[in-house]
Amino acid sequence: MKSEMDKLRVSVFCFALVFLGSWIGFVEAGRRGHLVQQKPDPKDAVATARWLVSQNNWGVLSTISSELGGAPFGNVVSFSDGLPNKGHGVPYFYLTTLDPTARNGIRDARSSFTVSEFPIGTCGKKDPENPTCAKLTLTGKFKLVDINSKEASFAKDVLFAKHPEMKGWPKGHDFKIFKLEIEDIFLIDWFGGPKPITVAQYLRPRIMRASVFYRSQLASLSVL
């Protein structure tokens, strides 16, 4: 009888541990905002491109630097293309002209914006340069968004939703809203070279998949 009680105690203890682990994982997922939408089938190139833009919250914006002899100058920037899991495809930025990227882009609008699947965490053991670990470069024109437009109001909402810290950035630092007007799409998400996607295909309104999973719930299977 005593031995049965022991077993019961150990079972309750194990259950409590698993429950605690799941709960901590859930709280962590919320805190870090890792509500990751499932990766589309790589055969669906448009969905993959939109997913990469929707799931990342930073990337590298490249402009032409006249200060550096016309060199292409990549810079780490935060961005948003919509509310979480409701991306529209166009990346919006909140930049100050104290930084060279905004200054470069105002002088010469030619620019590109690059994101990788790697930081989303779905590439597993694959190398970041492996073609099946998707990578996307949107090339086009860097544009200032008119602060009095409806678009600016939308852009501010979606930027601040993904980057709450931005709300408190110094007013005197001349932060403005910019966007990339997309002209070309370069996507690698499988072997065999870049996928042909037109801008119209990329921007066409889509019903995004509703299914989501908590990355932490998967990750909790192995203690990271």
Add this chain to the structure above:
Amino acid sequence: MKSEMDKLRVSVFCFALVFLGSWIGFVEAGRRGHLVQQKPDPKDAVATARWLVSQNNWGVLSTISSELGGAPFGNVVSFSDGLPNKGHGVPYFYLTTLDPTARNGIRDARSSFTVSEFPIGTCGKKDPENPTCAKLTLTGKFKLVDINSKEASFAKDVLFAKHPEMKGWPKGHDFKIFKLEIEDIFLIDWFGGPKPITVAQYLRPRIMRASVFYRSQLASLSVL
């Protein structure tokens, strides 16, 4: 007496669980290569720049795309500047001319390479664009490394050490070793604009800090 045995059993069980957790964390750290060297003091700009290059294993390489009207074209690439935690500062790449970046760089050597502190995992809750979440852009010339040189042999060793998958990449795809010959360094690691670093300061041999910590060991305090 029986109750003492129960306590002992539970203690042994708890100990076994903690041991198992630590062991899984250790194995994970090894598998993912997350042997993260401690972040230098942001006041030490040169050490911070070298640390960013040493701890990242991918970044964005920007070249001038003549196919896209001379636009700056950022592309996700893997790289290595040395054996793990023994970086030399110069990023080496293993690229195929089937990809536009190598073709662009051969035509026009002006290029830059950009890495962020964000994927290293040490920015905490800070936004990727927050100046205290460090970001680095090395601007210079894209160069093919002569395959018969000692440098090529070194570069191959350090690339394959950080990217074992590369060894098996198709021989027929014309992979070659390239490097960035650094001419300018742009580092933001604190408020107050970019830090002035010369290329000579950046490349000067340094005794890197020996202290390391397993990120997973810290992370294991909360089940990610």
